[in-house]
Amino acid sequence: MHLAAITRNFKRHMNGWLAVSMLGAAGILLPILYVLLSLFTKPNDNWEQVKQYLLLDYIQGTLMVAGMTAVLAAILGVGLAWLVTAYRFPFRGFFRWALILPLAMPPYIAAYTYKTMTSYTGIIQATLRNHLGITVPPGMIEVMSMRGAVFILTLCLFPYVFLITRTFLERQSSAYIDNARLLGRKGIGLFFQVVVPIARPAIIAGVMLVIFEAISDYGVVSYFGVQTVSTAIFQIWFGMYDVDSALRLAAWLMIIVIGIFLIERWLRRNRQFHSLTQQAKPLVPRSLSRWKAVFACTVCSLVLLLSFIVPVAQIAVWSVWTSHKVWDSNFVELTLNTMKGALLATLIIIIFATVAARVCRYASNSFSYGMSRVMTAGYATPGAVIAVGVLAVFISLDNSLSSFYGWMGQGEGALILSLSLGMLITGYVIRFMATGYNAMEAGYEKLSKSYTEAARTLGRGHFAAFFKIELPLIRGALFSGFVLAFVEIIKELPLTLLLRPFNFNTLATRAYTYAIDERIYEAALPSLLLIMLSLVSVLTIHLIGKRDTQ
Amino acid sequence: MNDVIMKDLTYRYSAKEAPVIDDYSLTIKQGEVVGIVGASGSGKSTLLRLIAGLEMPEQGSITIDNRVVVDSHTFIHAEDRGVGLVFQDYALFPHLTVAQNIVFGLNQLKRAERRERLVEMLDLVQLGGYAKRYPHELSGGQQQRVALARALAPKPSILLMDEPFSNLDADLKAGIRQELQDILHKAQITCLLVSHDQQDIEAICSRAVNMNTPVMV
Numbered sequence A: 001m002h003l004a005a006i007t008r009n010f011k012r013h014m015n016g017w018l019a020v021s022m023l024g025a026a027g028i029l030l031p032i033l034y035v036l037l038s039l040f041t042k043p044n045d046n047w048e049q050v051k052q053y054l055l056l057d058y059i060q061g062t063l064m065v066a067g068m069t070a071v072l073a074a075i076l077g078v079g080l081a082w083l084v085t086a087y088r089f090p091f092r093g094f095f096r097w098a099l100i101l102p103l104a105m106p107p108y109i110a111a112y113t114y115k116t117m118t119s120y121t122g123i124i125q126a127t128l129r130n131h132l133g134i135t136v137p138p139g140m141i142e143v144m145s146m147r148g149a150v151f152i153l154t155l156c157l158f159p160y161v162f163l164i165t166r167t168f169l170e171r172q173s174s175a176y177i178d179n180a181r182l183l184g185r186k187g188i189g190l191f192f193q194v195v196v197p198i199a200r201p202a203i204i205a206g207v208m209l210v211i212f213e214a215i216s217d218y219g220v221v222s223y224f225g226v227q228t229v230s231t232a233i234f235q236i237w238f239g240m241y242d243v244d245s246a247l248r249l250a251a252w253l254m255i256i257v258i259g260i261f262l263i264e265r266w267l268r269r270n271r272q273f274h275s276l277t278q279q280a281k282p283l284v285p286r287s288l289s290r291w292k293a294v295f296a297c298t299v300c301s302l303v304l305l306l307s308f309i310v311p312v313a314q315i316a317v318w319s320v321w322t323s324h325k326v327w328d329s330n331f332v333e334l335t336l337n338t339m340k341g342a343l344l345a346t347l348i349i350i351i352f353a354t355v356a357a358r359v360c361r362y363a364s365n366s367f368s369y370g371m372s373r374v375m376t377a378g379y380a381t382p383g384a385v386i387a388v389g390v391l392a393v394f395i396s397l398d399n400s401l402s403s404f405y406g407w408m409g410q411g412e413g414a415l416i417l418s419l420s421l422g423m424l425i426t427g428y429v430i431r432f433m434a435t436g437y438n439a440m441e442a443g444y445e446k447l448s449k450s451y452t453e454a455a456r457t458l459g460r461g462h463f464a465a466f467f468k469i470e471l472p473l474i475r476g477a478l479f480s481g482f483v484l485a486f487v488e489i490i491k492e493l494p495l496t497l498l499l500r501p502f503n504f505n506t507l508a509t510r511a512y513t514y515a516i517d518e519r520i521y522e523a524a525l526p527s528l529l530l531i532m533l534s535l536v537s538v539l540t541i542h543l544i545g546k547r548d549t550q
Numbered sequence B: 001m002n003d004v005i006m007k008d009l010t011y012r013y014s015a016k017e018a019p020v021i022d023d024y025s026l027t028i029k030q031g032e033v034v035g036i037v038g039a040s041g042s043g044k045s046t047l048l049r050l051i052a053g054l055e056m057p058e059q060g061s062i063t064i065d066n067r068v069v070v071d072s073h074t075f076i077h078a079e080d081r082g083v084g085l086v087f088q089d090y091a092l093f094p095h096l097t098v099a100q101n102i103v104f105g106l107n108q109l110k111r112a113e114r115r116e117r118l119v120e121m122l123d124l125v126q127l128g129g130y131a132k133r134y135p136h137e138l139s140g141g142q143q144q145r146v147a148l149a150r151a152l153a154p155k156p157s158i159l160l161m162d163e164p165f166s167n168l169d170a171d172l173k174a175g176i177r178q179e180l181q182d183i184l185h186k187a188q189i190t191c192l193l194v195s196h197d198q199q200d201i202e203a204i205c206s207r208a209v210n211m212n213t214p215v216m217v
């Protein structure tokens, strides 16, 4: 190809939009690559120790927590999804959406709530003792330990499986299931031989989300004293300030995640979401006999009570007890702090997500595929991994700017960037870009390409096409992307703990540190606020789902 | 000469497939209304996209009004070509009124001139009373006329129309053909329109070419 042709092709494709989205992609990849590349550097002595005596235990802990949670969440999520789509029973319509409410409960909050409720002085044992005269043998209903962590994570995360499976069953399964019923399958046989196999892609997608959340979790496992790779990263970082070994641990965690990805690929080989008919008709639920209906209703109520209503009620009561103590200027400052960081990060996310989604919409398929993979990479990457990667990148930035700092009169070797709020915001942006990007991508997919093309043939450039035509038409997506990313950021614990500037607290870190310090009642008010904010986002998810069905 | 000259155009959507357009040449004289017929999938829409600057040919050149808009070392973006395109689905901006749609391409004009041009265009397509309506409040034929007015408003060197009759009811077709012919005539515009229906082309165009073999039919 001649130089002139190359220049022409470059000019044709290159513009500000592409440049910005490449920049965003590079920003996401850099810390993740930094973590992975650490495996190829020479380890220090500390790491030899860790590797020899502890690494295997950490990995085992992570795999056990994630594995058990995944299995239990799958059983609970798929079972309930089938119940509410296939059968008619009292309050079915209510449970259909109410069972996604536990998504609004940050797991670390559920953890300390349950631990306190089930302790000797907690409401459960106290009630049994004082009103019924029953004394529980120690250890019987205590949720401490691995069992407790899995119990809490399952209750908080099963709605991912429930939501995705339910949506799939409602929209795409009726043809298969009606057929199977005609062929005489029913009840348990229908469920295991037909429903589970056809819903497999949806179930796997939901379970993958559960696994990523469970691997990323720090709050619950650390509170229950379970050792995982995530908790180990914290110990090495805060206990020994050994960034090198933290990077290596993060790399191992990343390898686990990549391994799980490969397994998922293998499980889904040759299978993708698809429906035979374009306009699949919805699955019509069947009536249940009286006792079975009562049973179904009871199961749903029990799950909802345990996963959401009971802990929220308990937290609400505690909040009332302590509101006068916590509700002071400190709390206002805390809320403002939280908002400041989260709003800024969300804004950056939405800008990059929108630009990248727009570029992908008009780019070639292979480019779009690659770009969207990168933009969503942060979601599967555990918060601790991103935190360590961002920290390492910022420290090396500070090092390379060292002489510049000296010249500025700050003293050589000063840590400016790596002590700033910028580091935390960068971490948020990388981790939750996926949330914003998915929303914007969905928005652009619904927008006909010919609007933009029409604007351009009318002599207006990309800029006018975007602001005058596209923006007004994708504002729904913009809104939901904003809400979802914002709430995710507010709830995020491990990343915030690792990257926040000295003395910077958010609602999440404050709730967590109160809980760790056994100041449970004081943790209640920030927790309640977090739950309320999360409810807004769960409601948004619900409304998006409803709109898509219509 | 203010002609539109396409020379040896070749285009393919993916490197693995055969070209959709293969070594295609065509010259349209100023003021001519040329129709392109061809089976569905023969590359008619693609040809229009090449002229408009929405795709770039693998080979060949296009010259509009003595200006090379694309060849092996030139590519002029769609927004700078001065080509009007009426999309098959019209692509009227749903959140803008008829008037706002029509003046969308007139941002270079002064306010008064813009208003004047709007009135002129509404007159041309006989939609005087519809300026404040939204696209979804119009019939299919009216929508098409708005799309036409919008494309003509910035005074393009050539107007491209993709299957102008495909979205309309068959019983309205005769009337709309006549209308379109009148509008094109009044506007005195060079026009290339595309259809899979020979009769449409014969009714409106001064000349018809076949997509697969670019000679007179």
Ligand SMILES: Nc1ncnc2c1ncn2[C@@H]1O[C@H](COP(=O)(O)OP(=O)(O)O)[C@@H](O)[C@H]1O
Pocket: B013, B014, B020, B038, B039, B040, B041, B042, B043, B044, B045, B046, B047
């Ligand atoms: N965006 C695209 N990507 C890949 N192939 C396309 C695309 N658009 C059209 N094609 C293919 O190019 C050929 C010509 O399409 P088109 O120009 O739309 O034909 P026509 O307008 O004559 O019906 C068809 O075979 C079509 O499948």
Ligand SMILES: [Mg+2]
Pocket: B044, B045, B046, B162, B163
């Ligand atoms: Mg076509």
